[in-house]
Amino acid sequence: MLTLYSFGPAANSLKPLLALYEKGLEFTPRFVDPTRFEHHEEWFKKINPRGQVPALDHDGHIITESTVICEYLEDAFPDAIRLRPTDPVVTAEMRVWTKWVDEYFCWCVSTIGWERMIGPMARKLSDAEFEEKMKHIPIPEQQAKWRNARAGFPQAVLDEEMRKVRVSVDRLEKRLSESPWLAGDDYTLADICNFAIANGMQFGFAEVVNREATPNLVAWIERINARPAAQAMFAKSKSEMPARTPVPAA
CATH class of the missing domain: 1.20.1050.10 (Glutathione S-transferase Yfyf (Class Pi); Chain A, domain 2)
Known part of the structure; x- marks a missing residue:
C-alpha cells in the first residue's frame, strides 16, 4: 500500500504526486495542512522526524525527499509506466x-x-x-x-x-x-x-x-x-484538499 503525505499539487509535493498519477499507481493521499503547521505536529514527525513533506509510506517503509521518492517509484514499480529513460x-x-x-x-x-x-x-x-x-x-x-x-x-x-x-x-x-x-x-x-x-x-x-x-x-x-494525469491530479486534489494558503518549497 502507498500513502503520500503532501501539501498538495504545488512545489516539491507536486513531484511525487504527479509521478504517481502518471504511473497509474493506486495510493492514498494524505494532505498535510501547512496553515495549521500540521507538518510540525508530533504525529507527523513520527512519520518524518524532519517535519517536511512530501513523505511516502510504502508498506511501512518511509521514503522522503521529493526527487528520491520519484526515483523510488521507478525502482519499486518497474512494470508501471516508465518516467525514467532506459538509455x-x-x-x-x-x-x-x-x-x-x-x-x-x-x-x-x-x-x-x-x-x-x-x-x-x-x-x-x-x-x-x-x-x-x-x-x-x-x-x-x-x-x-x-x-x-x-x-x-x-x-x-x-x-x-x-x-x-x-x-x-x-x-x-x-x-x-x-x-x-x-x-x-x-x-x-x-x-x-x-x-x-x-x-x-x-x-x-x-x-x-x-x-x-x-x-x-x-x-x-x-x-x-x-x-490527462496532470488534469486528474489537479481535479482530484481540489476535491480532497481543504482551502488554504499554499506554502512555497522548503
Whole structure:
C-alpha cells in the first residue's frame, strides 16, 4: 500500500504526486495542512522526524525527499509506466535536470515565495504564538527561514534571488527551444520535477515568464497541464484538499 503525505499539487509535493498519477499507481493521499503547521505536529514527525513533506509510506517503509521518492517509484514499480529513460546517457541527462532543480532553481523561486506568502502569514502571529511555533520546527535552518520571512528578507537577497530566477528561466527556455522535453524527445522525471517549480510562474513571475519572452517554456508548461494525469491530479486534489494558503518549497 502507498500513502503520500503532501501539501498538495504545488512545489516539491507536486513531484511525487504527479509521478504517481502518471504511473497509474493506486495510493492514498494524505494532505498535510501547512496553515495549521500540521507538518510540525508530533504525529507527523513520527512519520518524518524532519517535519517536511512530501513523505511516502510504502508498506511501512518511509521514503522522503521529493526527487528520491520519484526515483523510488521507478525502482519499486518497474512494470508501471516508465518516467525514467532506459538509455543510460538520457538517464544521466534527466538526472542533471533533477539535480539542478533541487540545488538551484527550487531555492531562488522558494525565497521569493516565502517573502510573498509566508512572511505575511508569519507576521499575523503574536510574538508568543510565533515563538511557540518555532519550538516545534526540528530543523534549525527552517527556523531561520521563518524568522527571515517574518522580518522580511533584505532587498539585496531578493534581488539576487530574482537574478537566479532569470538565469533559471533562460536555461529552461533555451533547452526547450531545442527539444520538446528537458531530457530529449520523451517526457521524464526531469519534466515533472521542473514543472513542479515552474508551473504558475507565467502568473507569479509574469515579467520574466510570458509568451513573448519565453514561448517555449510557456508551451511546455501548458503541455504538461494538458496531460490527462496532470488534469486528474489537479481535479482530484481540489476535491480532497481543504482551502488554504499554499506554502512555497522548503
